[in-house]
Amino acid sequence: MPRVMFQPAGLTVEVEPETSLLDAAREANVPLRNDCGGQGVCGRCLVEVRRGSVNRLKSRHTPPEGREMACRCLVEEGDVEVFVPAESREIDIEVTLREVEPPAEDFPPPGALVEDVELSLPPPSLDDNLADAERLRRALSKWREGEYPLAIAGLRGLPKVLREADWEPVVTLGEEPWGRRVLDVRAADGRPRCVLAVDVGTTAIKARLLGPGGRHVASCYNSQMMFGPDVISRIIHCQRADQKGCAELQQAVVQDIERLLEALLEESPWRRDDVWGAVFSGNTTMIHLLLGLYPGWIRREPYVGCAYLLPSVNPREVGLRINPAGRVFCLPSVSSFVGADITAGVLATGLADMEEPSVLIDLGTNGEIVVGCREFLVCCSASAGPAFEGGASASGTRAREGAIDTVWAENGVRWRTIGDAPPLGICGTGYIDLMATLLREGIMDKTGKFVPGAAGVRQLEDETTDYLLVPAERSATGRDIELTQADVQNLVRAKGAIYAAGSLLLRNLGMEWGDLARIMLAGGFGEHLDKDNAVAIGLLPDVPRDRIEFVGNTSLEGAVCAASSAAKYRRARQTAKSMTYFELSTHPEFMDQFVSACFLPHTDAEKFPSVTGDVEVRNSAET
């Protein structure tokens, strides 16, 4: 079979003739950009063929001189050497670590999802000759009421362990829907234990090890991106390749999690066997793919998943190499498009305990909205698309070093990147700032059209216009960083969908935005949000700014909450069952609301008095 070598990584793979270079890259685990799932549409998978020959399929894109679209090049009989240029690489496929506040010294706390209990059993005697397992259960029931079944594997070692522990064992318990299961019994060994919390995002995965001294959040891209940028393209991959497709996607994400775990362990006092549990959050499709559940019916009307309330699972069932007697837990989903990331967000923000109605808006590839308080919770989802995550835009990127995340006007349009690194592209908060700035500066009008002749606006050959933010010679990729008319359309549609969905949900509850005590925006699309700019483009409603809050990645935070407390985990399951899902796609008013919201900030100017009256409020003290 011909071999394909990928440079500069130096990874080689053997493939069948007729395999595309994109598929070969996936096979070789080379992180090659590709936003259309290999359909020849996005033009992101550009490579240089440096040695050997390939069969080029027709394409409507003409790649730049010396470059090829990897998805359009098929391997022939001979070996090929391929160079992947910087802009085609998912550059931080490597794990990055960020330091955070460690959990309490006595983690896991009493009542955690996976918990250690120290017991002192009376040794057996002729007057008290219960079997070892029943003796243990009796002590556990005295400690806290319950049944405490032991699996057969645990029973096999029990007589030896109890005697080695001199009848004073440490017992590790794990939560089940019907009570608590005994995961492990051992002599006290003084070893610290820990639990892994993971947010499986469509784009990025973040993980923490929870235990004394667990000081880091590790993150990396979800390498499922090699199969497509969003949940729909990944579901399509599963449908095309049936069980094999599901298995490939499961393997991809589990390998990522394993790499995160490895990096976290290196910075910690723990070994793999000290990790006794893992708690996962993520959207419904991500959780399906993690567990190897078929997600195919999620994208077809009436949009049903395989399961939303999930059993705890043996780590081997997902291929996760933590302690094999430990357990894997997933936060529950509410529906196909309101996932565990949302129940995690409700948990992390405490929405279900609030006295006054508030809203949580999670702005990801799919936007989800939950309105409620301790009396009720209602949710909906809106197809925002990946615009704010940088997915479908000409110069879009994720919130990483080099991403333009802040834009403002000061003798022209200015920008700043995360880490002050050379600019790679624009991330979500950068787009919000850019759009608001261009509006204020009169470079873009309220319909989202660029004003011909304004500074930075370029007239293109195909009679469209775009806005040049950073010219190629100043960018890290050697390509212009720009905002196209199509980008603006996507961004306007995304913010319009969110706003319209929220408005319609509220109206159906007999409420308005102004009735909400807090408006919480969650997501991983930036590190700081300019509230005025978010209002200025009509993404968020025009309410007093102190009611608006950017709460960051609540999905990971919710997993951390659940890991720390079985009661919170149970609460999340209860929340998922009781939350009312409001189906927008069938609602007759949605299209009207959406069309009205596809304007900057809105067709109904009265809804945004602070913006349309005085666009300069951004310099107020709250910013």
Next chain:
Amino acid sequence: MPRVMFQPAGLTVEVEPETSLLDAAREANVPLRNDCGGQGVCGRCLVEVRRGSVNRLKSRHTPPEGREMACRCLVEEGDVEVFVPAESREIDIEVTLREVEPPAEDFPPPGALVEDVELSLPPPSLDDNLADAERLRRALSKWREGEYPLAIAGLRGLPKVLREADWEPVVTLGEEPWGRRVLDVRAADGRPRCVLAVDVGTTAIKARLLGPGGRHVASCYNSQMMFGPDVISRIIHCQRADQKGCAELQQAVVQDIERLLEALLEESPWRRDDVWGAVFSGNTTMIHLLLGLYPGWIRREPYVGCAYLLPSVNPREVGLRINPAGRVFCLPSVSSFVGADITAGVLATGLADMEEPSVLIDLGTNGEIVVGCREFLVCCSASAGPAFEGGASASGTRAREGAIDTVWAENGVRWRTIGDAPPLGICGTGYIDLMATLLREGIMDKTGKFVPGAAGVRQLEDETTDYLLVPAERSATGRDIELTQADVQNLVRAKGAIYAAGSLLLRNLGMEWGDLARIMLAGGFGEHLDKDNAVAIGLLPDVPRDRIEFVGNTSLEGAVCAASSAAKYRRARQTAKSMTYFELSTHPEFMDQFVSACFLPHTDAEKFPSVTGDVEVRNSAET
């Protein structure tokens, strides 16, 4: 390595030099008799070395001319050929089938331990878009309240199966302590399902397949006998070889069960995958060994097992090749010496539902006694020893074809064998008859001594006496079938222990034998019991004969009951928890009671008026 070939089976095995021929036979799966566990004591493992040479260890037995004790012969460097004569073979290692009444045509009935439910789900719609798993659970909860968790493996196939079944699936449910588990979901296929019920005896294993048309009980010897005849010698094997020993014994019994299953399947309409459950009964040690649980502490004061209330188990955990999604259940034990066979007996006889106090006496290697009714249940165990199972007696055998099971006086002492086959030895009921007959005929006195000069009594060289029942030339083994003075001692001790234990248990309840409505004797030591003879030797109390009942193998019958009804299985677990275990070994009066009962029928003649007054009641209509 030298090879050992065993004839007439023609089985060859390679072993290390210094391996005993007995160990080589075990390795080769040659069913060689051996009652002392290879200690050189029983003299049962006689073989002929026909080719090659062996190293003979010293022994206090002198084997007959041309024979060797296999446990005393070590293989040297060269190959050996060994002939196993008929009397050294466990002759019916082969599975035997007996026809019985099949269960009802609609087995498994509603509420069985493993049960099929036909559901009709509303297909998902935009107004009702629950996930597949929650849709299934909703329908199950409507059918019967409960949680119905699905394992991850079942979830993986669920979307496909539900749609193939057109939303009308058949669901197989299995009982768990916390409710019911979904074992399988499929489109209706009209295939019959069945459940295996097994009694794992120390000596013999019996099994039935329960389903429409399951007409057979299959039985075979427990090939753990190669490691020793009773639970104690097998526990010692586990202790000697630690986990390896447990695994060897588990493997031996599982292979036997697999052979029984194979034989039953051949006579049935089912395949292995149609067997969705297996329910096991047996004494505490047998259940430990079946599940691979360490039994070592059962034989050391204070005699505690690893577990008595057992979880249901995946068939792969025990190596049983039924449907891998099925479940294995074990009836619960009460204590180390009151096992699942006894809770099975309580279930099968309905003792726990009786209005008036009765007793169940299970006469096995270990005798167990339960006294009670629906108000209370108290149990104890008495080390009867294997005398009634033919284990330790000179001419003892199990209740099999060729076993002398009936003895009477009619112009001399007469006997009959099971199946009217040539006599191999004497089984339990044969010994009861023989002892009673010799007593009546004045051949043996009330202390168990043979009367010198009486017909059949022989004076031996070592100044002891014995009784010759069948001379060598008329027996199937070519050896005398005899009753030795040591045999009588063992039998008297066994019956004395049972009677003393029962009497003491009753006295502690403020009762006497005469207060009991029914006296039920259970066990596999014969097919028919002569009640008068059992009373005549003092095994059973002297009460009106219509209160005495021989109930046969209640262990298997209890497993059948549990398989047919989850409620009965739960009831057995409740019974095991609530049954009071009365520890005899520490009771100060036991020794007195035992010594008084080591007389024929008893030192206190007033307790046996019908025997001491008129020994000829045996010809009454009740016999």
